[in-house]
Amino acid sequence: MDKFTTLTGIAAPMPLVNIDTDMIIPKVFLKSIQRSGFGKNLFDEMRYNRDGTEIEDFVLNKPQYRSTEILIAGDNFGCGSSREHAPWAIADFGIKCVVSTSFADIFFNNCFKNGILPVVLPQEQVDILMADAEKGENARMTVDLAAQEITTSDGEVIKFDVDPHRKHCLLEGLDDIGQTMQKKASIDAFEAQASAARPWV
């Protein structure tokens, strides 16, 4: 996994609440057996007409937001299915950080597995970032994971919380499976104890 340290990039505003996983990547694109290539279909039904032409007023189609790296989104972002195709599409598009007042649990978790930083902030602070993002390509924010800070284009600094373990994994780009396998002895011991206590499992 790629490391996430600091990021300075264009932020795009998507104030709609309850942006679900079907909006992020419609199921018609779930048929790939690869992890890559989903970026062109990110937000497909909001982004393209049926004939494949772009919908001009969709935020990521506007010239100033075409190379967005940070998304400022409405409440409950990523609700719906467990499809990891959603964060794959976001990452493949080039977005590495999403900010909202809340995220659906499974989506939130999936982000960290793909080098994407989801940031939860109170409404007032999301409003500040949303307003900043509205400024188009002038809105170049900086996200500093180590310092847990977002700096707006005006130099306003907003602090955020992140789980220490997840922060460490993102900063170092660590692979979960490799780390868990180092705890094999604990897993083996658990299995021995559990199969004695609950042999029917």
Added chain:
Amino acid sequence: MSPKTLYDKIWDAHVAHEAEDGTCLLYIDRHLVHEVTSPQAFEGLRMAGRKVHAPEKTIAVPDHNVPTTAGREDPAQMTEESRIQVDALDKNAKEFGVHYYPVSDVRQGIVHIVGPEQGWTLPGMTVVCGDSHTATHGAFGALAHGIGTSEVEHVLATQTLIQKKSKNMKVEITGKLKPGVTAKDITLAVIGETGTAGGTGYVIEYCGEAIRDLSMEGRMTVCNMAIEGGARAGLIAPDETTFEYCKGRPHAPKGAAWEQALEYWKTLFTDEGAHFDKVVTLKGEDIQPVVTWGTSPEDVLPITGVVPNPEDFEGGKVDAARRSIEYMGLTPGQKLDSIEIDTVFIGSCTNGRIEDLRAVADIVKGKKIAVNRAMIVPGSGLVRAQAEEEGLAEIFTEAGFEWRLAGCSMCLAMNPDQLSEHERCAATSNRNFEGRQGYKGRTHLVSPAMAAAAALTGKLTDVRELS
């Protein structure tokens, strides 16, 4: 010892390792796998030269992509991409030696229907699947939730999941349900009350007399949609209804092992005085048959209501409601029971079990549908066989329903079963998102009884008013 919730007890029994910051390795008893969210995970194992840690605890079944029409063994019925996914599952299941129910097996069906039916899902277990509706299995008092593909790979490789504990939420439904009100109405009414983010960060335990009175099928319907309320998992404490359902299932314990399991299962309840971080209580008698009017499962109202006015909402929900109502082609103030329906879809992991089909048959017996098309997609080959044995299939076909083979079908429309643009559907499934059942398709979520009523009248209908 301090009193524990049911969730606390199952959690504590599965922690294989706990780090200082509270990050745990949670041991997984059952891993269910389907064709859409697993290919990249198996490929990851292959690339790293890893094996499946516990193939005997891993169960694979194709469901999302499979056609539901007769002769589906013919590869021409699937798009090439769908066929590649189903073939990949077939290859991976065989290569890694996991339990597998191929399309040709009568036991094939929707993964969340097959697991309980075969006795893989049992009380007190941890169950995961790369599918958010894994919450279904919580009906057995099993801690069950959806995971992403990276986590699927992690569970395949290690049989554990990296987790931090969620908070405890109690949803109590007191008293009795009125006639015409079902488990689906309970679960939708709860989401209407809490919103789709109300359960975020929580595991919900459903309790109260109205929950106790439900069959296992009904309990699965309730827990299935815990995720639509934002909770990763829903739980219902196991009781005699649960034990009766599990007994004799192919993979349930037998003989002395059954007795030993039963003794343990009877300890799986929330202790008196245990702490819940959030409590929601609804009166069973207040719940009415409900329908959704918008494109979020929280957009739910009793069938006696009207399409709301977006201005009546607050904050970001004003724009969301406006967008929903436009997408759905409705008008604020319009009576919900005046909305005309083109299509009826009965099935899915929410409502594709035998009891759901019986409820539909009771209503449509001897009558004819008044919609353009209506399909019934049983949740598994065994549900289908049972419905045929009970004479339900005949009732359905005589009424004008299409009687399909098992799969996820039009719930998410990854197979050929899809709505066309602006086609309006009364569906027993779980999501009414934009485009969910087909590009620009319009979905109203309802119970099986309400779907049957809509099929007969051609509009959303209060099932209590059908003679």
